[in-house]
Amino acid sequence: MSRLLHFTYDIQLAFSAPVVQHAFVLRCLPPDLPGQQILDAGLTLDPSVPFSIQRDNFGNLLEVGQLEDPHDHFWYRARGSVRVDFAQRQLVRCSPIFRQPSFYTRLSPELTDWLNTLALPQNPRDLAWALAQAVHDRLEYVAGSTGVATTAAQAFHAGKGVCQDFAHIYLALARQAGLAARYVNGLPQGEGASHAWCEVWLDGLWTGIDPTRCRWTDEGYLRFNIGRDFGDCPMERGVFRGPADQTQTVFMRVSQQQ
Amino acid sequence: MDDLIRHEKQINHQLARYGVKFGIYKDGTFHERLFPFDTIPRIITAQEWEQLEKGLAQRVTALNLFLKDIYGKKQILADGIVPEDFVYRSPGYLPQCEGITPPGGIYSHISGIDLVKGKDGVWYILEDNLRIPSGASYPLIARELCRRCSPDTFRHNHIVDNRQYGQLLRQTMDSVSTGGINVVFTPGRYNAAYFEHSYLAEQSGAVLAEAGDLYVRDSVVYYRSIHGDQRVGALYRRVSDEYMDPLCFEPSSLIGIPNLMTAYRAGNVAVLNAFGNGAADDKGIYYFVPKMIRYYLGEEPILCNAPTYLPIDETDKKYIMDHLDTLVVKDVAEAGGYGVVFGSKLTKEKLEDLRQTILANPRRFIAQEVIDFQDLPIMDEGQKVERKADLRAFVLSGADKTVVWPSGLTRFSRNPDSFIVNSSQGGGFKDTWILSR
Amino acid sequence: MDTVTLSKQSRLFWLGRYASRTYMTVRYMMKQLDALIDEKPVPYEDFCRRMGIPCNYRNSEDFCRKYLFDSTDPSSVARCVDAMLGNGMTLRETITSPTLAYLQMAQSAMDLAARSEAPAVELQWVLDDIMAFYGSFDGSVEVENARNITKTGGLVERLSLMLRLDLQPEKVEPELQKLVNRLYKTDLTPQPGPLAVIEKQALEDQPAEPAALLAAVEGLFVL
Numbered sequence: 001m002s003r004l005l006h007f008t009y010d011i012q013l014a015f016s017a018p019v020v021q022h023a024f025v026l027r028c029l030p031p032d033l034p035g036q037q038i039l040d041a042g043l044t045l046d047p048s049v050p051f052s053i054q055r056d057n058f059g060n061l062l063e064v065g066q067l068e069d070p071h072d073h074f075w076y077r078a079r080g081s082v083r084v085d086f087a088q089r090q091l092v093r094c095s096p097i098f099r100q101p102s103f104y105t106r107l108s109p110e111l112t113d114w115l116n117t118l119a120l121p122q123n124p125r126d127l128a129w130a131l132a133q134a135v136h137d138r139l140e141y142v143a144g145s146t147g148v149a150t151t152a153a154q155a156f157h158a159g160k161g162v163c164q165d166f167a168h169i170y171l172a173l174a175r176q177a178g179l180a181a182r183y184v185n186g187l188p189q190g191e192g193a194s195h196a197w198c199e200v201w202l203d204g205l206w207t208g209i210d211p212t213r214c215r216w217t218d219e220g221y222l223r224f225n226i227g228r229d230f231g232d233c234p235m236e237r238g239v240f241r242g243p244a245d246q247t248q249t250v251f252m253r254v255s256q257q258q
Numbered sequence: 259m260d261d262l263i264r265h266e267k268q269i270n271h272q273l274a275r276y277g278v279k280f281g282i283y284k285d286g287t288f289h290e291r292l293f294p295f296d297t298i299p300r301i302i303t304a305q306e307w308e309q310l311e312k313g314l315a316q317r318v319t320a321l322n323l324f325l326k327d328i329y330g331k332k333q334i335l336a337d338g339i340v341p342e343d344f345v346y347r348s349p350g351y352l353p354q355c356e357g358i359t360p361p362g363g364i365y366s367h368i369s370g371i372d373l374v375k376g377k378d379g380v381w382y383i384l385e386d387n388l389r390i391p392s393g394a395s396y397p398l399i400a401r402e403l404c405r406r407c408s409p410d411t412f413r414h415n416h417i418v419d420n421r422q423y424g425q426l427l428r429q430t431m432d433s434v435s436t437g438g439i440n441v442v443f444t445p446g447r448y449n450a451a452y453f454e455h456s457y458l459a460e461q462s463g464a465v466l467a468e469a470g471d472l473y474v475r476d477s478v479v480y481y482r483s484i485h486g487d488q489r490v491g492a493l494y495r496r497v498s499d500e501y502m503d504p505l506c507f508e509p510s511s512l513i514g515i516p517n518l519m520t521a522y523r524a525g526n527v528a529v530l531n532a533f534g535n536g537a538a539d540d541k542g543i544y545y546f547v548p549k550m551i552r553y554y555l556g557e558e559p560i561l562c563n564a565p566t567y568l569p570i571d572e573t574d575k576k577y578i579m580d581h582l583d584t585l586v587v588k589d590v591a592e593a594g595g596y597g598v599v600f601g602s603k604l605t606k607e608k609l610e611d612l613r614q615t616i617l618a619n620p621r622r623f624i625a626q627e628v629i630d631f632q633d634l635p636i637m638d639e640g641q642k643v644e645r646k647a648d649l650r651a652f653v654l655s656g657a658d659k660t661v662v663w664p665s666g667l668t669r670f671s672r673n674p675d676s677f678i679v680n681s682s683q684g685g686g687f688k689d690t691w692i693l694s695r
Numbered sequence: 696m697d698t699v700t701l702s703k704q705s706r707l708f709w710l711g712r713y714a715s716r717t718y719m720t721v722r723y724m725m726k727q728l729d730a731l732i733d734e735k736p737v738p739y740e741d742f743c744r745r746m747g748i749p750c751n752y753r754n755s756e757d758f759c760r761k762y763l764f765d766s767t768d769p770s771s772v773a774r775c776v777d778a779m780l781g782n783g784m785t786l787r788e789t790i791t792s793p794t795l796a797y798l799q800m801a802q803s804a805m806d807l808a809a810r811s812e813a814p815a816v817e818l819q820w821v822l823d824d825i826m827a828f829y830g831s832f833d834g835s836v837e838v839e840n841a842r843n844i845t846k847t848g849g850l851v852e853r854l855s856l857m858l859r860l861d862l863q864p865e866k867v868e869p870e871l872q873k874l875v876n877r878l879y880k881t882d883l884t885p886q887p888g889p890l891a892v893i894e895k896q897a898l899e900d901q902p903a904e905p906a907a908l909l910a911a912v913e914g915l916f917v918l
Contacts, residue, residue, distance in 0.1 A: 023516035025505045052476055054520055057356035064520045097353055100346040228353060239504045239516050277799040447785055456787035466788045471700045482700045484882050
């Protein structure tokens with residue numbers, strides 16, 4: 001059954017001192033895709049500056065702009081309504097790059113050794129599922145235990161992480177096991193922070209799997225960006241001038257309209 | 259030529275006067291050194307050059323088609339000519355460039371192709387440099403100064419003039435420009451090749467800029483000028499891919515231009531050379547260049563690679579295992595790998611270690627025959643001695659044509675036993691004469 | 696093409712200042728080297744105080760050597776020459792290679808002077824090279840604004856040194872007038888306070904205290 005989802009995604013950046021020449025790239029609007037129809041979507045910025053929208057090579061939407069004048073905060077708020085309908089998904093070809101290791105998903109001997117100890121099924125769908133279970137069981141979810149720069153190998157060594165790390169470790173293993181797999185970020189139905197999960201290419205369909213929650217994704221998962229790993233599609237990136245520390249507050253909500 | 263040797267002192271004085279230097283970092287501090295110049299030129303006959311010119315243009319044309327293909331339709335991968343993972347595992351491959359066709363369809367505008375001449379008289383390609391090959395400025399200014407010091411030499415020999423490099427560079431930039439000024443983008447005064455950056459800017463009539471002089475607004479690159487900002491049409495950048503845009507590549511880069519990639523993606527600026535060219539010039543891809551030439555151009559390669567073997571190929575693997583003690587083995591993995599190892603210089607145990615490492619990681623290595631270079635004479639404290647030397651040829655590809663610069667950078671090693679001709683290792687350079695008849 | 700960025704403005708200005716400082720301090724030091732021949736004391740402590748630099752010199756001899764040639768001494772003439780050349784190098788495509796070569800030659804002459812038994816001979820070459828630089832600069836820099844920025848920098852430095860070292864006091868006023876005329880041919884933005892002090896003296900003949908005038912000259916531009 002398709003779902004009509006309404007989302008809001010609020011990010012507040014606060015700077016300890018005013019900054020200038022702040023260039024930003026946001027990826028905080030979901031793209032229109034077969035199976036994910038955007039009914040309406042918008043982004044408001046504060047301070048209000050014009051931005052342009054581009055599509056990157058993965059098909060993600062980029063909101064690009066620059067704040068020249070001094071400012072001590074940057075708030076952006078995305079909202080919209082989306083119809084998610086798995087029946088509308090289409091068979092696609094898989095780019096070979098999703099079969100290769102990338103920066104965050106490079107294997108370590110430790111990861112390889114562990115993968116070799118797993119008794120894994122042959123069938124790709126069963127394999128994809130078995131890996132999700134293995135990662136979920138092996139790793140402890142500890143908020144704040146890793147950072148944006150943590151790689152799969154580092155998080156695996158530590159034995160804990162957040163959704164981004166679960167996804168990276170899953171991708172590293174899945175690709176090594178012969179699957180084509182990619183990183184996804186977006187908003188699942190509910191409230192809180194943004195989320196990261198994976199997609200595996202099965203029978204010509206990119207099929208969502210969430211190793212953090214150990215489940216296949218459903219129509220409650222709103223997809224914002226895809227990439228080989230986090231590095232390809234961060235939801236926010238910026239550079240500015242000024243000796244300031246930055247703090248970030250994120251809040252999102254995705255609710256289903258009946 | 260003896261006249262040139264006689265004028266060695268004047269020529270070196272002139273080079274010092276023009277500050278022909280390169281920078282090196284030693285013990286953490288920056289030093290500039292004069293780039294030692296040897297007056298005895300490398301001479302390439304007209305007949306020899308005709309072959310080299312054709313072969314180099316052919317090679318670079320194929321490499322440009324290869325880059326266009328791997329970031330576009332990927333036909334050569336689908337047809338199994340080049341294995342996928344050689345491309346996608348290459349550290350120089352940038353997925354951010356997928357689907358972007360640069361202005362004019364050219365990726366490698368300025369290519370530096372390194373060659374050596376074997377004792378058998380055959381020229382071998384050693385390496386393709388398609389990212390930011392440096393060195394053209396040195397022979398360019400050296401020729402000017404040699405002519406000044408020894409006019410007779412140039413009156414009596416039929417040497418093709420090489421001093422149009424600045425114009426060639428300008429034409430190349432103009433041919434792909436999206437409208438606006440031409441800029442040479444340098445990491446700054448303390449870069450090893452700063453002399454070259456500033457000299458090429460002057461010679462090509464471009465503006466020299468650093469981070470902070472350029473910015474992006476509405477997907478267009480501008481040069482900050484006091485009287486209104488000027489749009490940039492072509493950006494000849496001398497900064498590596500990863501530092502060019504902190505919002506797309508290395509986030510900590512302070513020498514880049516934020517959001518340059520959005521301007522590039524929108525087709526609003528030509529970047530010379532294009533981003534992501536590293537996927538076509540690494541040691542693993544080198545093996546496939548002759549195959550690319552056949553595949554894209556339907557021609558036989560005019561210039562040959564040094565004979566190269568891939569351990570992933572069964573026949574090659576057997577050959578490597580049987581001849582490991584005479585081959586040179588190169589690690590194609592990223593930095594921090596094995597580097598370059600000459601089998602002949604290893605002890606029995608080390609050789610065995612290498613053998614096992616190759617068998618365990620066949621994809622990581624290539625093996626090549628060691629080429630017996632033809633040495634060139636240099637003057638060493640008044641004595642003529644023979645030293646190893648290579649040649650970097652410069653090929654300029656614009657939207658409309660590909661031109662091989664009738665000159666090149668001949669580097670030699672100071673150390674009689676060394677194969678390394680790198681300038682930071684104390685090597686020097688020579689003028690390279692192409693004879694017109 | 697009038698392409699002067701803010702960073703280029705600053706380099707042009709400082710190129711002028713460093714070239715002028717090199718020229719004036721080399722001339723000053725040639726006089727001191729001459730005084731050494733007759734074993735006359737060099738007033739180096741007073742010099743350092745006036746220049747506002749640390750006085751780490753043992754005696755007249757030591758001062759003449761180190762202040763001229765010691766590249767580890769940030770106040771030295773050698774460092775000033777390096778800074779002059781460094782600014783020139785970043786402006787190659789504006790000032791052209793032939794002009795830049797004179798700065799390179801000045802630095803080479805400094806190196807020779809440092810190793811010479813009679814350094815005044817090579818120091819004279821430094822002065823020659825800087826004069827040649829000025830000539831070449833005038834002839835090859837097409838953008839008038841760029842030329843005037845460097846000249847403004849040169850005048851600021853010259854005035855600063857004249858006031859500090861009490862050189863040719865009768866020439867201060869004409870130099871101030873030159874500065875005022877020159878700076879209006881540039882797009883530099885002078886600081887209003889210091890500008891008022893300078894204009895009063897240059898145009899209205901209301902002399903300021905030397906210390907206040909020096910502060911005004913030094914504070915005229917923030918670059």
